[in-house]
Amino acid sequence: MSEHAAKLAAPPAVRARPRLTGNARRRVVAVIRLGCLAALATWALATPGFTSPLSLVSLVTTVSLIGCVAVGMTFITLTGNIMSLCLGVTLSCAALVFLAALNLGVIAAFALALAFGIVVTAAQGVLVGLFRANPILVSIAALGLIIGISQIVTHGHRIYPAGQGYMLLKGRVAGVPVEALVFFATVALGQFVLSWTRIGRAMRMVGSNPRAAELAGLAPPVVVTAAYVLAGAFTAVCGVLLAARYGSGDMELGSGYDYSAIAAVLVGGTAIQGGAGSVLRTLVGVTVIAAVQICLLLRGYSEQLQYFITGLIVLGVVMLHTLGERE
Amino acid sequence: MPPVVAVEGVTKRFGANEVLKNVSLAFAAGGIHAICGENGAGKSTLVKILMGVYHVDAGAIFVDGAPAEIHHPQRAQELGIALVAQELSLAPALSVLDNIWLGDRTVPLFHRRAALRERARRALERVGLGELPLDRPVARLSIGQRQLVELARMLAREARVLILDEPTATLSDAEIERIFAALRALKAEGKSILYITHRLGEVFEICDDVSVLRNGALIGTRRTTEIDRATLMEMMLGRPMGEMYPDSAASGGTAVFRVRGLAVPGAVRDFSLEAERGTIVCLAGQVGSGTTDALRALAGLVPDATGAVEVAGQHLTLRSVRKAQAAQVRFISEDRAGEGIFLRLSVGENLVATRLDAYTRFGLLDRPRLGERARALAAAVGVDRARLRSRAGELSGGNQQKLAFGRSIDLGSAGVMLMNEPTRGVDVGARAEIYRLIRDFCARGHAVVLASSDLEEVLGMGDVIVTMYRGRQVGRYRREQATMHRVLADITHPAGAA
Numbered sequence: 001m002s003e004h005a006a007k008l009a010a011p012p013a014v015r016a017r018p019r020l021t022g023n024a025r026r027r028v029v030a031v032i033r034l035g036c037l038a039a040l041a042t043w044a045l046a047t048p049g050f051t052s053p054l055s056l057v058s059l060v061t062t063v064s065l066i067g068c069v070a071v072g073m074t075f076i077t078l079t080g081n082i083m084s085l086c087l088g089v090t091l092s093c094a095a096l097v098f099l100a101a102l103n104l105g106v107i108a109a110f111a112l113a114l115a116f117g118i119v120v121t122a123a124q125g126v127l128v129g130l131f132r133a134n135p136i137l138v139s140i141a142a143l144g145l146i147i148g149i150s151q152i153v154t155h156g157h158r159i160y161p162a163g164q165g166y167m168l169l170k171g172r173v174a175g176v177p178v179e180a181l182v183f184f185a186t187v188a189l190g191q192f193v194l195s196w197t198r199i200g201r202a203m204r205m206v207g208s209n210p211r212a213a214e215l216a217g218l219a220p221p222v223v224v225t226a227a228y229v230l231a232g233a234f235t236a237v238c239g240v241l242l243a244a245r246y247g248s249g250d251m252e253l254g255s256g257y258d259y260s261a262i263a264a265v266l267v268g269g270t271a272i273q274g275g276a277g278s279v280l281r282t283l284v285g286v287t288v289i290a291a292v293q294i295c296l297l298l299r300g301y302s303e304q305l306q307y308f309i310t311g312l313i314v315l316g317v318v319m320l321h322t323l324g325e326r327e
Numbered sequence: 328m329p330p331v332v333a334v335e336g337v338t339k340r341f342g343a344n345e346v347l348k349n350v351s352l353a354f355a356a357g358g359i360h361a362i363c364g365e366n367g368a369g370k371s372t373l374v375k376i377l378m379g380v381y382h383v384d385a386g387a388i389f390v391d392g393a394p395a396e397i398h399h400p401q402r403a404q405e406l407g408i409a410l411v412a413q414e415l416s417l418a419p420a421l422s423v424l425d426n427i428w429l430g431d432r433t434v435p436l437f438h439r440r441a442a443l444r445e446r447a448r449r450a451l452e453r454v455g456l457g458e459l460p461l462d463r464p465v466a467r468l469s470i471g472q473r474q475l476v477e478l479a480r481m482l483a484r485e486a487r488v489l490i491l492d493e494p495t496a497t498l499s500d501a502e503i504e505r506i507f508a509a510l511r512a513l514k515a516e517g518k519s520i521l522y523i524t525h526r527l528g529e530v531f532e533i534c535d536d537v538s539v540l541r542n543g544a545l546i547g548t549r550r551t552t553e554i555d556r557a558t559l560m561e562m563m564l565g566r567p568m569g570e571m572y573p574d575s576a577a578s579g580g581t582a583v584f585r586v587r588g589l590a591v592p593g594a595v596r597d598f599s600l601e602a603e604r605g606t607i608v609c610l611a612g613q614v615g616s617g618t619t620d621a622l623r624a625l626a627g628l629v630p631d632a633t634g635a636v637e638v639a640g641q642h643l644t645l646r647s648v649r650k651a652q653a654a655q656v657r658f659i660s661e662d663r664a665g666e667g668i669f670l671r672l673s674v675g676e677n678l679v680a681t682r683l684d685a686y687t688r689f690g691l692l693d694r695p696r697l698g699e700r701a702r703a704l705a706a707a708v709g710v711d712r713a714r715l716r717s718r719a720g721e722l723s724g725g726n727q728q729k730l731a732f733g734r735s736i737d738l739g740s741a742g743v744m745l746m747n748e749p750t751r752g753v754d755v756g757a758r759a760e761i762y763r764l765i766r767d768f769c770a771r772g773h774a775v776v777l778a779s780s781d782l783e784e785v786l787g788m789g790d791v792i793v794t795m796y797r798g799r800q801v802g803r804y805r806r807e808q809a810t811m812h813r814v815l816a817d818i819t820h821p822a823g824a825a
Contacts, residue, residue, distance in 0.1 A: 024342065196694065198687040204672060205680060211666035215628075216680045216734070217652050275671035276718075 029324035033269070036316075040288060047295045055294060057177060062290040064183035065238055065245075067283065069261040070268075071190045072234030074282045075227040078194075080207035080274025081128055081135035083262050086143040087235045090120055091254030093150050094239030098166075099159045099249055106165025110240055117236025118229050120146065125228025129221035150251055158250045161243075169244035179241050186234055190279035193230065203227050207274025259307075263314045264289045272321070289313070329392030331356050331519040332377065332408065332488050337386035339372055339543075346372045348544045349386070354488065359510060359520040361530040361551070363563055364540035365758075370523050373540070374490055377521075378410050379403040401432060409486035411477050411494060419466035423447070426465050427480045450483040451476070453516075454509040471502025478509060489513065490521040495529065499615075500819060507533050525781075527556055528815070539563055560783065571759050572787035573766040575607075575806060584656075584743045584774050586625065589634030594620035595798045598634070602774035602791075604741060607765065609789030610778040612818050617798035618778035619661075622745045625776070626658030627651035638743060652681075655742025657735040661751045663724070667731045670720035674710060675701035677719045677730045708733040708764060725757025732764050741772030748779055762788060786811060794818050 044050050069087050076084050098113035124142050127133045169178050194200040205213040206223045213220055238257065243249050268285030270277025292313065293306050330353035339347040347369045354360050364370050375381040377388070379397040388395050390406050397403050403410075417426045427447045428434050434443065444461060451459055454475045465473060474494055481489055491510075495503045510520060510533060522534055530537050531551055538548040539562040546562045564571060582601040589598040595617040602608045610618040624632035627648040636643040638654045651658070660667045669677050678701045679686070686693045686700065705712050708729040714722070719730060728749065735744060749765065750758050765788065768775050779785050785792055792809045794801040794817035801817040 196692055197690050198683050198692055199690065201676070201683060201692060204676075205669055208669035208671040209664075209666065212669055212680075215648060215658060215660065215666055217649055217684075271671055273671070275669065 025324055029320055032320060037284075037288070040291065044291050044295050047298050049298050050295060055298060059290055059294050060180045061177050062294060063286050064177070064179040065241060066257060066260045066264060066290055067183045067286040068186050068234045068238035068241070069257050070264040070282050070286050071186050071279050072231035073258075073261045073265050074190070074268075074270055074277060074279055075203065075230045076135070077265050077270050077272060078207045078274055078277050079203045079224050079227040080210065081224065081227070082272060083136070083265070084121070084124070084139040084142075084231065085136065085258060086124075086139045086146060087121075087231065087261060088254040088256065088258035089143055089146045089150070089251065090117055090232065090235050091239040091242065091257055092249065092251045093120070093146055094236035095243035095249040095253050096150065096154065096159045096251075098240045098243045099161045102161045102163030102165055105163070106168070109163070109165070113240050113243075114233055114236045117232040117239065119232070121232025121235065122225055122229045125225035125231075126221070128228070129224030147251060154250075156250075158248055160248045166244040166247070169241060179245070182237060182241060186237065187279055187283055190230070190234070194279055199223065199226050204275050207271075208276070256307075260289055260293075260310065261286075263310050266314055266317050266321075269317075269321070328356065329389075330354055331391060333389040333392075334373070334376070335387050335389065337373075337376060337383050337388070339369075339376060339381060340384050346543050347376070347383075348542075350540070350543075350545045351386075352538055352545065352548065354519045354521060355536075356487075356519050357514055357517045358535045359514055359522055359533055361522045361524060361534035361537040362540065363524065363527070363530060363537055363559065365563060368540040368563075369543040370540055371492070372543075374410060374492060374521075374523065377403065377408055377488075377490065404432065404484065404486075407485060407487035408490070409481035409484060409488065410490045410492065411474070411481060412492055417465045417473055417477060417480075420464060422462045422464055423451070423459060423468070423476055424461040426476060427451075427483050429480075431484055433484070446483055447479070450479040453482055453512060454479045455505055455512075469502070471498045471505060474498065474502070474506060475509060478506075482513070486518075488519045488521065490523070492523045493525065494522075495524070495526065527559055530559065531556070541565055571762065571783075573763050575766075575790050583639045583741075584776070585635075585637040587635040589621060589624060589632065589636070591617070591620045591624050591629050591632045591798075593798075595624065595632075598795075598800055600776070600793065602743065602776055604772050604774055605769045606790040607769060607775040607777055607788050608791045608793060609785040610776065610793050610795060611780075611782065611785040611789075611814050612778070612795035613780050615797070616780075616795040616818060618780075618795050619747050620798075621795075622658065622747050622776065622778045625651070626656065626745050628658065657681075657742060657744055659728075659731050659735060659744065659746040659749065661748035663727050663731060663752070668719050668727050670718065672719060673716050674705070674719050674722065674730060675715040678704040678710075678715075678733045681734050704733040704736060707736055707767075709760060723757070724752040725761065728753050728757070728761055729764065732761070732768075736768070736771070742774075744768050744773050744775045746775065746777050748781075749777060750779075750781070750784060782811060782814060785814060 049055055069091060073083060073087060094113040094117045097116045098109045101109040101112045120142070124138050127138050128135045171178055173181060194203070202213070202218050202223045203226070205216065205218060206220045210220045239254065242253055246253070264285035265282050266272070266285065267288050268277070268281035270281055289310060292309060296306050296309060333353040335351045337347055337350045338345065350373065362370050362373065372381060376383055377397065379400045379402050382398060388397055395406060397406065418429060421429065424444060424447050427450065428443055447461060451457055456472065456475050456479065459472065465476065468476065478489070494506055498506065514520060524530060534551050536548060537551050537559065539546040539559070541563060582603050584600070584602040586598065586600040590596055598621050600608065610621060612618040620629065623629050624645060625636065627646055627650060630646055632645045634645060636645060638656060641654060643654045643656065644650050664670060669680065675698065679697050682700065683692065686697045701715055702712055705715055710726055710729050710733065719727060722730070750761055753761055765775060765777070777788060786809060789809065790806050792804045792814060794814055796818055802813070804813065
């Protein structure tokens, strides 16, 4: 009763929750992001053996291999098509194509693997771009198709190289692993396409607003397909590198790579709705993911735990992003 | 008797942006109170505060004279405040009966269905839908009937304060009459009705009081019997009408854009048009009159449009955006987020979006020259250069519209600008600037075709005014022949129309 009377006497002190405007919110998110990076760097440097030449080379190699797929994935995300779940198996298959074709010479084998990756992925790009099929569902369908066909062709057997030319892809040039050189070329090419070419700009436009892009005179199906072509090419490159590295391959070769690549794109901060992001951001994301994986290995944790931790990071990034973008 | 609902000194901020500034209003029982104001004036924010969706930063709400805290929409329901939303909140697959009781927290889990039917029936009778079968799915009702069901739904909850947010925006005249009849009956019952509208005619037709908001501040409250249309308009705009619109400099040159027999199945019949260089043709019509469809068809956006179109003597094939653009026909959409602006791209990138081809060599962008171009365009449309690198999504509606304009400026040669509702979602301050930009297009030799459902805009901007009603062209006036009365009569109930 008295409480009621008190309420009547004084106007209610209505307080609103403190709200941050879009800009301030984004700044907070950026600070959190930098804080996490700093914490990760400290943790990595405190990991025994992390700075040893051996583990640094291993870091560079891991970054390079995941990185090629992640750069490809970035193009799919940027054009507004979220992610592809079949780049891992595309990678495996490209590796098998490369190994099986080595008897034609290493250049022809590489070209065939590249062509395979491009055709398989570009076909999905056509379905997504031209017919507006849901990209995730198309990639799931492709996943089944690719695994199925590869099983039919290989009968599930391991593929061994049909020639020796691949050995030069395993080596080092001036102490730098070939994988790293290839990857840096990939990043440079990817970022160049994005920033300095018309098709790169068009990809971000289509990703940000496909209707507006059409009204601006672009052809979204062509642009989306181009993004998938790049994704397929970069994935095939990774397949070739992996095949050379292990000297043989099966469909398990690329398992986990698509997941790591997705994680890297998300951690890098490319907008999942498309339109905003860059290859350099993905490079940061890949480095984070690879560093975490290597630190966990160095500290003696199992590979299963790597998955768990990567999952946690992805969850954290997704939530951070969601809170940062909420109006 | 105290007012049913009153707000006192209500202030609401979003970040640094004050969207309501110290607003005090009182709503009486048995009265219809109009809230008028341009887009961005704060009407919707006020409604959301009364509905418990937003919380005030300062000030208080009083219900029946006692202070009330409306911290949640359920609290608003308990207090008898109900919103009849602009975007209908009915579930199309459910029956009328189910919709009426949907979301009503007073209905117990185990209820007597017969009693609910009876109460729903009575509520429907009060809005003039007594004959409507209760079991009919809402999907099969007309938009007007849905609006009335929505109203009945609020009555069934014993709401005492009904807030209607632009209830007639998408309705036909007959349907509007039924809504008005229902509202008059409810007023006689002693309900308090808040009527949010853009349409000044409706204010004088059914409202008792009118309050005007502008840029978040209350400009004033008047009895509708005590003011006239011009005064009300000045209160809304904050300046006399004349200052809003730049002078027409129409020279009346050659017709560059000729349309004969344009048809869009189900939307536009036998539409013809001629537009001269340096002039503005306004297509006036209400929602659904076909003005928008005609524009979109001319822009190449409608796949089944037919008709003969000529641009500067050259035949133009319809149904292709690219061909329209190649013929220097540009379309500026009212749906900026949906098809106008790249919200996640920078302001600069937005400005040059349509001219990448001109700055590309061998597939490579000439970024320095593109940047220069963007700076020049920003200056031309009055967007702050310092914002060229910020995301377009952070700009206000008016500034986003300027981006869309900037993109269309300066084609190789003068062409045709098609713009649909160019000031929708643009606040009053930026409006005059948009109008000036449109005149600039004319000065550059473009022909402008502008579709609008805003009468003031049509009369203020049009050198030639074409009125449309239900897909058909009704009248065509030169600037000096057109009057508010004629145009309004044409677009609402033209002589001889069904």
